[in-house]
Amino acid sequence: xxxxxxxxxxxxxxxxxxxxxxxxxERDAVLREMEAYAEERNVPIIGPAVGRLLALFVQxxxxxxIFEMGSAIGYSTIWLSRAAGPKGKVFYTDGDTxxxxxxxxxxxxAGVAKRIQMQTGDAAALLKKTPGTFDxxxxxxxxxxxxxxxxxxxxKLRRGGLFITDNTLWNGRAPxxxxxxxxxxxxxxEMNRLAYASKDLYTVLIPLRDGVTVCRKN
Ligand SMILES: C[S@@+](CC[C@H](N)C(=O)[O-])C[C@H]1O[C@@H](n2cnc3c(N)ncnc32)[C@H](O)[C@@H]1O
Numbered sequence: 348x349x350x351x352x353x354x355x356x357x358x359x360x361x362x363x364x365x366x367x368x369x370x371x372x373e374r375d376a377v378l379r380e381m382e383a384y385a386e387e388r389n390v391p392i393i394g395p396a397v398g399r400l401l402a403l404f405v406q407x408x409x410x411x412x413i414f415e416m417g418s419a420i421g422y423s424t425i426w427l428s429r430a431a432g433p434k435g436k437v438f439y440t441d442g443d444t445x446x447x448x449x450x451x452x453x454x455x456x457a458g459v460a461k462r463i464q465m466q467t468g469d470a471a472a473l474l475k476k477t478p479g480t481f482d483x484x485x486x487x488x489x490x491x492x493x494x495x496x497x498x499x500x501x502x503k504l505r506r507g508g509l510f511i512t513d514n515t516l517w518n519g520r521a522p523x524x525x526x527x528x529x530x531x532x533x534x535x536x537e538m539n540r541l542a543y544a545s546k547d548l549y550t551v552l553i554p555l556r557d558g559v560t561v562c563r564k565n
Pocket of ligand 1: 391392393394416417418419420421422423424440441442443446468469470471487488489492
């Protein structure tokens with residue numbers, strides 16, 4: 348199996364990645380189309396292995412009110428909204444209006460449009476001004492913004508809620524000293540450090556695909 352950039356891990360042996368992806372059940376036509384579009388147009392998405400992980404966290408936590416920071420064409424949004432079920436509500440945010448337009452069409456075709464509230468603009472600003480707290484916040488914005496996203500998200504998470512962030516091994520760069528101008532790697536490193544140092548959180552970094560940091564708010 349040939350793994351594209353959205354599937355491949357920079358640090359897992361290729362045979363292990365292949366094994367993980369071959370075990371996955373086939374996705375439906377809409378998710379498959381989105382995976383193909385993302386590969387063709389270089390849209391970074393979480394891919395099906397991390398999609399299942401997100402869905403599992405939604406299922407076991409019972410999360411219904413979910414906020415997503417950086418939703419792009421809505422691939423991760425569909426995994427979250429399907430796992431949350433018909434009573435779930437997922438807040439989609441992205442700064443790119445063209446991606447949002449495409450996402451809206453996918454949501455309609457995936458049968459989840461009624462569960463999703465779409466907003467375009469800066470995810471952190473939108474999260475701040477959305478009333479109430481959330482059961483789960485998924486963070487996938489630009490990596491230099493991770494510490495700021497972390498600081499905005501925590502007060503918006505209910506106790507027992509989950510803050511989940513993708514790409515936290517950042518192509519294998521996170522474990523190594525970052526150049527001063529490498530703001531993305533430094534952003535990822537700082538957020539991981541904050542997440543593990545916080546007394547208000549219980550944090551685990553899962554080395555699946557590009558790394559997923561999961562924090563539960565005490
Ligand atoms: C990695 S992609 C998200 C992929 C999506 N979570 C998925 O897996 O299907 C990151 C997206 O975040 C958006 N983005 C980056 N910084 C943002 C910000 N501050 N506010 C809103 N959107 C942002 C980009 O436009 C891009 O579409």
